[in-house]
Amino acid sequence: MPATLGLSTDELLSTTRAVRRRLDLDRPVPLDVVRECVDLALQAPSGSNLEPWCFVVVSDPVKRMAIAEIYRKAFAIYRDLPFAADKITKEDAARDAAQQRVMASVEYLAEHLHEVPMLVVPCVSTWDPGPMERLMSAAMFGSVIPAVWSFCLAARSRGLGTAWTTLHLMFEAEVAQVLDIPVDAVRQVGLLPVAYTRGEKFRPAMRRSVDHALHLDGFDPSRAPSAPPS
Ligand SMILES: Cc1cc2nc3c(=O)[nH]c(=O)nc-3n(C[C@H](O)[C@H](O)[C@H](O)COP(=O)(O)O)c2cc1C
Numbered sequence: 486m487p488a489t490l491g492l493s494t495d496e497l498l499s500t501t502r503a504v505r506r507r508l509d510l511d512r513p514v515p516l517d518v519v520r521e522c523v524d525l526a527l528q529a530p531s532g533s534n535l536e537p538w539c540f541v542v543v544s545d546p547v548k549r550m551a552i553a554e555i556y557r558k559a560f561a562i563y564r565d566l567p568f569a570a571d572k573i574t575k576e577d578a579a580r581d582a583a584q585q586r587v588m589a590s591v592e593y594l595a596e597h598l599h600e601v602p603m604l605v606v607p608c609v610s611t612w613d614p615g616p617m618e619r620l621m622s623a624a625m626f627g628s629v630i631p632a633v634w635s636f637c638l639a640a641r642s643r644g645l646g647t648a649w650t651t652l653h654l655m656f657e658a659e660v661a662q663v664l665d666i667p668v669d670a671v672r673q674v675g676l677l678p679v680a681y682t683r684g685e686k687f688r689p690a691m692r693r694s695v696d697h698a699l700h701l702d703g704f705d706p707s708r709a710p711s712a713p714p715s
Pocket residue numbers: 501502503504587590591594648649650651652653690691
């Protein structure tokens with residue numbers, strides 16, 4: 486049996502956070518544990534049961550450094566974009582302050598990414614959208630993202646922290662070159678730092694209420710979902 490923290494399902498779902506500052510950069514992550522997480526992730530659904538995914542697991546320090554440098558180049562652009570975390574305003578001061586903390590934490594990760602013992606790049610095969618772009622793009626991303634989140638949950642269950650990141654995709658082709666990923670045929674969907682967490686206790690996040698998100702019997706425009714400022 487794998488060593489897990491024994492979290493209840495609801496605890497697991499409500500405390501799987503984006504972990505950055507609390508990643509233990511000094512404790513090695515055994516490949517076997519990452520393998521267990523990938524194995525569980527493969528139980529996720531995919532369109533037509535195609536299983537169009539792969540997880541590129543990066544432990545090589547030279548490759549991690551190369552990826553971190555690309556990531557930092559993207560972070561330098563992101564910090565000035567209108568949708569950077571610290572420029573998003575929420576309904577109250579407490580949540581605005583949380584956005585400032587998110588940005589500081591994003592910056593911390595950018596500075597330390599090369600020190601994270603394992604990086605995981607989940608990928609999906611590129612689907613030709615043909616005349617059905619809305620269907621095919623939703624189906625393509627929907628055929629990998631559930632698996633990636635399962636990976637994050639399985640990692641949390643084993644005491645590992647992850648953070649979903651996408652900034653490096655500004656320079657996806659450069660990371661593809663580092664990892665020999667055929668950039669036209671295979672799309673990267675993110676980059677997960679993976680490390681044991683410092684401490685095991687994480688709290689549920691401050692989010693808008695369920696009443697904001699649950700629209701009964703039809704869309705309620707007074708509670709439209711947020712969109713990034715352009
Ligand atoms: C699609 C997506 C892209 C994200 N990109 C990044 C990223 O590039 N860098 C980063 O540090 N965090 C990134 N995040 C993490 C978010 O900042 C994080 O999920 C959010 O702040 C909520 O964190 P919490 O669950 O710990 O409250 C991303 C999350 C998602 C879902």
